[in-house]
Amino acid sequence: DVKVTQSSRYLVKRTGEKVFLECVQDMDHENMFWYRQDPGLGLRLIYFSYDVKMKEKGDIPEGYSVSREKKERFSLILESASTNQTSMYLCASSYHRTGQPQHFGDGTRLSIL
């Protein structure tokens, strides 16, 4: 089975802190994704990476950056956390082929105080 592991299930940080969310997948997938999930809004794509050191902005990239130095690892960075970034963050991975499903981690519930 595909395993996508997010480093923390729950995280509490303070406004202005730099926050790192880590994600690792074990299936040699080319693609990796970061979403945030908010009630009534579903999942919104923050950033997408299709290869090492390659990234593409999603629908809501403002206030976030990403890093992909190795194929299996994709990091989401909140440069200066703000309270409106309190959310559930989901990482996913997939093969780079048409119609492939994405496989998700268990999510990180991040609270910014």
Next chain:
Amino acid sequence: GDSVTQMEGPVTLSEEAFLTINCTYTATGYPSLFWYVQYPGEGLQLLLKATKADDKGSNKGFEATYRKETTSFHLEKGSVQVSDSAVYFCARAYNTDKLIFGTGTRLQVFP
């Protein structure tokens, strides 16, 4: 633009009732379609998928048929269980690698 629309929840059913969760999409061409399920405190799990018109995806008693003529992919199950209580997301593929998700439908099943 491209979108996925799901019926709003919550959907509340008694155990063994029949389930339908509606999903419609906008698209050009024939995008792959998916249903995901999210149990409390967990990430999304792929429930089923269909890749072309008239395909039927099925898993764990759930089914959905890719209807090109009505641009729909409704999720059905003949007899729900309490353990099916979760949030269900419909999604369609776009730009090869990405997915567009609906806003999710919460299902609550009572004994």
